[in-house]
């Protein structure tokens with residue numbers, strides 16, 4: 108796909124940009140619940156990596172059209188002999204397709220997920236032809252169930268879909284089972300075979316069997332597709348909660364200095380001592396928890412009193428401030444005024460001289476996140492910039508907001524990601540600490556730091572908190588009146604924060620592009636009648652690899668980090684290797700287990716930069 112770029116010479120140039128359409132295929136019995144969760148999860152993941160992604164859910168378009176025509180959403184609507192139903196479904200597919208093409212051609216979209224049943228080869232061919240006309244790569248993802256119990260479970264979950272909002276669960280399930288029957292006999296699974304009619308075999312595809320417990324891949328090419336395979340192999344959507352905390356207040360934090368490898372202040376040490384009580388009181392799986400730290404002194408010291416297994420990751424080390432390492436913000440402004448202002452202008456992309464940008468940090472954190480996605484009981488003790496990146500991944504924050512997220516000291520954050528939302532709770536240990544958060548200044552390059560002996564409570568949480576347990580008024584709240592000693596038992600304040608919903612930012616709204624799509628050539632409408640089924644005999648061919656999800660997915664080599672004049676010279680490829688620091692029982696983390704056969708050639712992954720997309 109080509110799009111115009113300005114170089115300042117006054118003439119328009121066309122630059123090539125890769126665009127990838129992911130066409131979701133699922134038997135109606137698996138369509139709604141698991142498949143939609145998977146679409147959302149990897150949409151969020153790609154957006155976090157900086158790849159503009161949108162999900163076009165044909166069901167949403169159909170419901171919008173049905174609302175206008177006051178049509179029923181019961182199974183009769185899906186009966187192939189229902190002409191009005193077929194017309195609306197065809198129109199919904201077309202509208203979603205037009206919006207997807209608009210997203211690619213006018214909105215510079217990189218990845219679109221076209222989420223529909225796409226049950227027949229004829230239907231898929233129409234989509235393929237449209238994408239080919241716009242030079243858009245296509246990859247199919249099919250979700251199938253071989254395990255009947257899982258299929259039934261999925262169907263039960265599907266009754267929570269918007270189609271059954273006002274319908275009793277039992278009635279909804281019966282109706283849904285009837286709906287599934289309307290597709291019987293027409294559904295054509297993906298196959299690597301050359302079909303009986305002599306037509307070419309299907310394009311690149313990933314087939315997820317039983318909610319991804321097995322993954323079959325065929326003809327996967329290039330960086331983006333490999334990335335998606337890698338993610339889907341690591342994804343599991345079972346409910347789980349992750350815990351995060353910054354290290355206790357450090358000596359550099361007190362001095363307002365950036366980076367370094369200083370140890371904890373007295374208050375920081377007190378926080379470290381309070382952690383075992385917090386963990387055993389508030390974390391249900393406390394004894395199963397593995398604690399991940401960076402390789403820096405302040406995180407390892409913070410974890411020292413926890414009896415749990417520990418892993419230290421180089422990739423969790425704080426953002427590398429390069430030549431600014433060890434300086435205060437005031438000193439950076441004085442010595443590097445232009446850089447200081449540039450960072451304020453675009454904090455996510457600004458790269459410290461000889462150091463890193465937040466964008467670099469996101470890249471190096473990817474293997475950590477992939478491993479985290481496979482875990483259930485993890486507490487990460489990390490740093491301000493690092494935890495901002497991880498928090499933004501789960502909460503779907505934009506790159507603009509990411510570097511300003513408030514991650515206060517002496518607070519454990521619990522995140523429970525779900526398909527459409529992420530629930531957050533905070534456990535604040537009432538031990539005063541400096542505030543290292545520097546808000547975006549109104550004028551770039553002006554310091555406006557809030558360093559000082561100030562308690563974080565003044566800032567309030569990111570989203571308004573509902574205190575569940577408020578400390579008595581005479582407590583250690585005021586840092587001037589109260590100097591905690593290491594023997595004090597500090598109070599823990601629990602806040603339930605309102606749940607963040609990220610579904611809307613990933614889904615295209617069924618009418619978001621409608622007004623704009625007039626100038627986009629409409630592709631041929633989908634045929635209403637399904638063609639005769641094609642007999643497909645699956646065979647194993649060399650391009651096809653079946654990988655069981657019980658083995659960890661191989662990590663693609665991350666892009667190398669800029670080496671700096673400061674303290675870190677380890678390339679990211681090696682920096683993601685965890686180091687065992689526990690003296691306890693041997694660790695069972697997947698990151699240390701044997702890799703599966705290389706499905707994603709590292710050379711392919713490493714040879715392309717994410718920035719070109």
Ligand SMILES: O=P(O)(O)OC[C@H]1O[C@@](CO)(OP(=O)(O)O)[C@@H](O)[C@@H]1O
Nearest residue numbers: 364365366425428490491492543545
């Ligand atoms: O990107 P900004 O907002 O400067 O925050 C990152 C900074 O946070 C700090 C504290 O100011 O993290 P940390 O507490 O891990 O030491 C610095 O070391 C780091 O450079």
